[in-house]
Amino acid sequence: MKKYLLFLCGALCLSGAYGEGVVLSDTSVNEEPFYAPQTTTSYPESQSRTYVVQQVRPVTRDLLSNDTSDPLFLVPDNMFLSDSYVSFMDRRMRIGEYLGYGINNNFVVHANMHYQIDFSGHHENGFSATEFGGTYRMSHGFNASHIISDALFGLKVWGSSHVRTPEYADSSYYAGLRFGRQYTGITLAGTVKSTWVFDNARGLSYIDFIPEAYFRFKYDWHAGLGFDFRKSTNPHLLDNQEWLNLKLLRQYGNTQYVGRFDYEFDSGEVQVGANVKILF
Numbered sequence: 001m002k003k004y005l006l007f008l009c010g011a012l013c014l015s016g017a018y019g020e021g022v023v024l025s026d027t028s029v030n031e032e033p034f035y036a037p038q039t040t041t042s043y044p045e046s047q048s049r050t051y052v053v054q055q056v057r058p059v060t061r062d063l064l065s066n067d068t069s070d071p072l073f074l075v076p077d078n079m080f081l082s083d084s085y086v087s088f089m090d091r092r093m094r095i096g097e098y099l100g101y102g103i104n105n106n107f108v109v110h111a112n113m114h115y116q117i118d119f120s121g122h123h124e125n126g127f128s129a130t131e132f133g134g135t136y137r138m139s140h141g142f143n144a145s146h147i148i149s150d151a152l153f154g155l156k157v158w159g160s161s162h163v164r165t166p167e168y169a170d171s172s173y174y175a176g177l178r179f180g181r182q183y184t185g186i187t188l189a190g191t192v193k194s195t196w197v198f199d200n201a202r203g204l205s206y207i208d209f210i211p212e213a214y215f216r217f218k219y220d221w222h223a224g225l226g227f228d229f230r231k232s233t234n235p236h237l238l239d240n241q242e243w244l245n246l247k248l249l250r251q252y253g254n255t256q257y258v259g260r261f262d263y264e265f266d267s268g269e270v271q272v273g274a275n276v277k278i279l280f
Contacts, residue, residue, distance in 0.1 A: 064182065066251075066253070066254045066279050067216070067222070067251070068081055068083075068256055068277045068279055069214070069222060069224065069247065069249055069256055069258060069277065070182070070187050070214055071178070071180060071187055071189035071191075071212045071214055071224070071226075072148050072150070072178070072180050072182055072187055072189055074102065074105070074108055074135065074137055074150070075100045075101065075102035075108045075279070076102045076105060077102050077103065077104055077105045078102065079101070079102050079279060079280065080099065080100065080101050080102075080279070080280055081098070081099070081100040081101075081102075081110075081277065081278070081279050082097070082098070082099055082277070082278045082279075082280070083097070083098035083099075083100075083275055083276075083277045084096075084097050084098075084275065084276045085097075085098070085273060085274065085275040085276075086273055086274055087260070087271055087272065087273030087274075088271065088272055088273065089269065089270070089271035089272075090120070090269065091118070091119045091120040092116055092117065092118050092119065092120065092124070093116070093117045093119070094114055094115070094116050094117075095114070095115050095117075096112065096113055096114040096115065096128075097112070097113055098110060098111075098112045099111055099112075105137075106136065106137045107134060107135070107136050107137070108134060108135045109132075109133070109134045110131075110132075110133055110134065110135075110154075111130065111131065111132055112130070112131035112132075112133070113127065113128065113130050113131070114127070114128035114167070115127050115128070116128065116163050123162065124162050124163055125160075125162060125163075126159075126160030126161075126162040126163045127158075127159065127160050127163070128156070128159050128160070128163055128167065129156030129157055129158055129159030129169060129170050129171065129172065130156065130157060130158050130159075131154055131155070131156045132154060132155060132156075132157075133152070133153060133154020133155070133174075134152075134153055134154065135150050135151070135152055135178075136150065136151045137149075137150050138150060138151055141181070141182065145181075146181055146182075147179055147180070147181055148179065148180055148181065148182065149177065149178065149179040150177070150178040150179070151175075151176075151177060151178075152174070152175065152176040152177070152178055152191070152193060153174065153175045153176075154173070154174055155171075155172070155173045155174075156169070156170075156171065156172045156173075157170070157171055158170065159171070166195065166197050166204070166206065166237075166238055169197045169198075171197070171198045172195055172196060172197040172198065173195070173196045173198075174193055174194065174195040174196070175193070175194060176191060176192055176193030176194060176208075177191070177192050177193075178190070178191045179191075180212075184216070185215065185216050185217075186213060186214065186215050186216070187212075187213070187214040188212070188213055188214075189211075189212045189213075189214070190209070190210065190211045190212070191208070191209070191210040191212075192207070192208070192209055192210075193207070193208045193210070194206075194207045194208075195207075195208070203234075204232060204233055204234040204237050204238055205232075205233045206230055206231060206232040206233065206238055207230070207231050208228055208229070208230050209228075209229045210226055210227065210228045210229075210245075211226060211227055212224060212225070212226035212245075213225050213226070220250060220251040220252070221248075221249075221250055221251075222248075222249050222250075222251065222256075223246075223247065223248050223249070224245070224246070224247040224248075224249075225245070225246060226244075226245040227242065227243065227244060227245065228241070228242070228243035228245060229241075229242055230242070230243070239266065239267070240266075241264055241266065241267075242264065242265045242266065243262055243263065243264050243265075244262065244263045244264075244265070245260070245261075245262050246260070246261045246262070247259065247260045247261075249275075254278060254279040254280065255276070255277065255278050255279075256275070256276070256277040256278075257274070257275075257276060258274060258275035258276075258277065259272075259273075259274055260272065260273040260274065260275065
């Protein structure tokens with residue numbers, strides 16, 4: 001709880017530094033005024049007056065349309081998001097591919113597949129359950145509070161019997177709520193998600209509460225800071241966990257290269273990984 005309070009205080013301080021009081025939704029824009037050259041009109045000496053006419057034309061630029069790592073990003077209508085990733089943890093390597101498709105700027109459907117390679121000698125190699133899910137945007141942030149909210153849901157099926165962690169179980173279901181607020185330099189978001197895991201050997205459920213702060217710097221450098229507080233109904237199968245999540249990325253057009261670092265406080269477990277995200 002202390003770590004959570006420190007996180008909220010730090011995020012609020014940084015929001016004052018980066019937010020600059022400008023609120024964005026996922027379809028709003030950051031307007032930078034364009035000043036046309038000044039026009040001077042002279043009159044005869046009898047009318048010794050000079051008028052300076054200044055024309056202002058707004059130049060709009062959407063800062064969020066292709067920021068695929070923003071916690072509140074939603075794949076635009078008729079576009080695909082490909083997320084290829086790899087991670088290393090506890091002498092295991094996990095590789096995977098996520099593919100999402102946007103519908104009507106309100107709904108995204110996705111599929112996700114992992115494969116695990118075990119170097120520990122336990123022979124826990126194999127494909128995870130294939131995940132099918134969706135995200136439905138309930139609020140675009142046009143209300144007085146500018147809060148964006150999404151409903152999350154999905155299921156995982158057809159997993160390998162050799163891969164037995166909750167993320168890789170052969171049958172699980174989840175539902176959740178994501179909400180937050182976007183500024184020009186920072187996004188503050190939170191996710192509450194409940195997952196139910198079922199197979200022939202066990203059953204359990206757990207809930208995740210994930211506060212996040214995401215920063216946009218100059219030259220297309222971005223960074224993210226978050227915590228994942230996980231509470232399990234069966235600690236013998238899945239321990240209660242507190243994860244620190246860090247990411248740093250560089251964006252080139254519609255492509256992002258992401259480096260990730262995750263640390264679990266109780267067990268000291270460390271996970272490092274990388275993503276390549278392409279919006280097309």
